Amino acid sequence: RVARIGDVAGAEACGALKNVIALGAGFIDGLKLGGNTKAALLRVGLLEMAKFCKIFFEGVESGTFMESCGMADLITTCYGGRNRKCAEVFAKLRLQDGSSDTFDPEECNRLWSKIENDMLNGQKLQGTPACKEVYLLLESRGLLESFPLLRTIYEVAFLGNGVASITEGIAVKDQPIAHVWNIDCFKTMNIQGC
Numbered sequence: 001r002v003a004r005i006g007d008v009a010g011a012e013a014c015g016a017l018k019n020v021i022a023l024g025a026g027f028i029d030g031l032k033l034g035g036n037t038k039a040a041l042l043r044v045g046l047l048e049m050a051k052f053c054k055i056f057f058e059g060v061e062s063g064t065f066m067e068s069c070g071m072a073d074l075i076t077t078c079y080g081g082r083n084r085k086c087a088e089v090f091a092k093l094r095l096q097d098g099s100s101d102t103f104d105p106e107e108c109n110r111l112w113s114k115i116e117n118d119m120l121n122g123q124k125l126q127g128t129p130a131c132k133e134v135y136l137l138l139e140s141r142g143l144l145e146s147f148p149l150l151r152t153i154y155e156v157a158f159l160g161n162g163v164a165s166i167t168e169g170i171a172v173k174d175q176p177i178a179h180v181w182n183i184d185c186f187k188t189m190n191i192q193g194c
Contacts, residue, residue: 017052018074019127020134021045024153025078026087027166030095040170042078044149049074052134052147083127086115091163103160112157131157 024045028038078084090111094101103111116125135154138144144151152169155161 016130017049018077019083020131022077022081022083023087023127023157024166026084027091027163029088030091044170048147048149083125086119086125089115094163101162105158108158108160
């Protein structure tokens with residue numbers, strides 16, 4: 001069933017940010033780190049999406065992240081979307097033949113272009129340009145340290161940091177869930193036990 005929500009900014013921001021998180025999911029898959037690691041990435045990714053939206057978009061509703069445009073779209077994209085698939089290939093190509101896992105930024109950009117051209121039949125990735133824009137915005141506001149996963153995804157994708165460093169972005173330190181969004185959102189969704 002289709003549910004309509006009034007939080008246009010939250011829904012649109014989730015639509016862009018989930019593609020960035022999907023890049024990280026692809027890196028996890030390329031490293032063959034398994035389902036638990038990917039689930040941890042999705043959890044942190046959803047928290048950072050909510051935090052980003054609360055900082056940059058006035059009036060974003062906490063419940064939006066539990067709707068289809070939030071969590072459901074994030075899960076779908078991180079398991080089957082083109083951004084995830086291309087990021088998995090990106091990780092595998094960087095790790096193949098025992099070559100160095102560190103690239104310079106120009107090599108990263110060339111590799112993304114090649115993967116996009118080879119795999120997408122004229123379609124474009126949304127995660128890579130969104131990742132660049134998110135990083136520049138966070139950097140300009142001095143907030144990179146507050147978004148370790150978004151920062152790490154960019155560093156792997158565009159600065160050439162080792163693909164395995166994606167796990168550093170998953171480690172959440174001193175970030176209680178109630179700090180990111182209002183837990184009362186679950187009460188408005190009629191979830192038992194709230």
